[in-house]
Amino acid sequence: MAENNNDDEKSSLLQDVGLLIFLSLFSATAILMALTGNILLNVIYLFCTVMLLMITYFFGILPSLISNIVFIAIQAIIMVYQYVSETARIPWQLSFWMVIPIFLSLALYSMTKNQVALQKSNGELRTALIERGAFDEQTNLRTxxxxxxxxxxxxxxxxxxxxxxxxxxxxxxxxxxxxxxxxxxxxxxxxxxxxxxxxxxxxxxxxxxxxxxxxxxxxxxxxxxxxxxxxxxxxxxxxxxxxxxxxxxxxxxxxxxxxxxxxxxxxxxxxxxxxxxxxxxxxxxxx
Structure with a gap:
């Protein structure tokens, strides 16, 4: 029981840390978007980042990492093409979009993973109490x-x-x-x-x-x-x-x-x- 309590405390702490990192990264993203000023590309990249976060939340870390790598590759291809063809000025100041999404995804995954661990632990405890006959599921009262x-x-x-x-x-x-x-x-x-x-x-x-x-x-x-x-x-x-x-x-x-x-x-x-x-x-x- 003591070991389970320690695991729950660790999961709770990691969930809080993940949340703080996630909020800090989003704040940094907002500041960088304001400083770079390229509104159209910033909005497009922000939309892509939100999609990556949804993939992380619903499908897990592996599909998220693959999607992030694809997103980085697309940005790199665009920049290389612009550099070779010299068709447009390369927006080097937007290169932060190559790393921010993957950091946001990792922070979100850490937060949700530990949240799921806490929910699972609470569910197991509830089931154990019910099985022991010490807890009534319908009224949430002891028996x-x-x-x-x-x-x-x-x-x-x-x-x-x-x-x-x-x-x-x-x-x-x-x-x-x-x-x-x-x-x-x-x-x-x-x-x-x-x-x-x-x-x-x-x-x-x-x-x-x-x-x-x-x-x-x-x-x-x-x-x-x-x-x-x-x-x-x-x-x-x-x-x-x-x-x-x-x-x-x-x-x-x-x-x-x-x-x-x-x-x-x-x-x-x-x-x-x-x-x-x-x-x-x-x-x-x-x-």
């Missing part, structure tokens, strides 16, 4: 696997520093009955709206999980007591009700949350499942 692991960490913090640890379990009241009356799109919308409402009202150090997607059950781990968790879940309920009323597709239905709150008690709770089950049990009393 029961991560929840159980994190409770153990929170419980150890409670033991060592005597910081209160509480979980809030959130469900949709009468969800199974609602699902029979809702279309698949409405059901999906309700899950997203609930997830967004929870994220919207939680603090950055409060972690949200999706424990069950069939009978949607969310959980939050908080460093607070029952009273603090009650205040937090009241904010979530208010935000949820407001969002439901504002949604044309869901506002006509009687949709509400039920919440169960349980605090970690080291004298009666021995495993992370004890806290989770206690929170789920408490949802039965939210009327």
């Amino acid at each position: 029961t696997v991560a929840y159980i692991e994190d409770i153990a960490v929170f419980a150890e913090t409670n033991r060592r520093f005597d910081i209160p640890v509480t979980t809030a379990i959130i469900k949709i009241r009468y969800f199974n009955d609602l699902r029979r009356m809702m279309s698949p799109n409405q059901t999906k919308l309700l899950l997203k709206l609930t997830t967004d409402s929870i994220k919207e009202k939680t603090r950055t150090n409060d972690i949200t999980y999706l424990l069950n997607s069939d009978d949607p059950t969310w959980a939050i781990l908080l460093y607070t007591d029952d009273k603090g968790a009650g205040i937090a879940t009241s904010r979530i309920k208010e935000g949820f009700e407001k969002n439901v009323k504002a949604n044309d597709s869901l506002s006509t239905m009687a949709i509400s949350m039920i919440v169960g709150i349980a605090s970690w008690d080291s004298s009666t709770m021995k495993t992370p499942y004890d806290l989770m089950n206690a929170g789920i049990h408490e949802t039965q009393y939210d009327v």
Whole structure:
């Protein structure tokens, strides 16, 4: 994992370096175009350079290098012909177009190559999390696997520093009955709206999980007591009700949350499942 992090940092750095070089070269090109003053040829060469950059972006470095060599050869042939035939004055001041395009192409390739490497690394990490069951792809929330692991960490913090640890379990009241009356799109919308409402009202150090997607059950781990968790879940309920009323597709239905709150008690709770089950049990009393 540490090796992957180092690779990602290196790719990110090289991407930034490539971007800076690319912008610097384009700035230098603009200055040289202004100084040389041959508007027609500068515009033609600029257009050719843009085409070379598109080849680099879409087809890779090898076709780009071949195209750049062809472009250099064409410029050289034109200059040699003008020199031999003496039909026109050779624009030596435009010779920078022989090297600038290839440098721009190399900078662009470096930038995009490292960007693709970062995207691939992020995709692999996402896939690994999904395969481990620790990450829900649809809601971007952690799942029961991560929840159980994190409770153990929170419980150890409670033991060592005597910081209160509480979980809030959130469900949709009468969800199974609602699902029979809702279309698949409405059901999906309700899950997203609930997830967004929870994220919207939680603090950055409060972690949200999706424990069950069939009978949607969310959980939050908080460093607070029952009273603090009650205040937090009241904010979530208010935000949820407001969002439901504002949604044309869901506002006509009687949709509400039920919440169960349980605090970690080291004298009666021995495993992370004890806290989770206690929170789920408490949802039965939210009327």
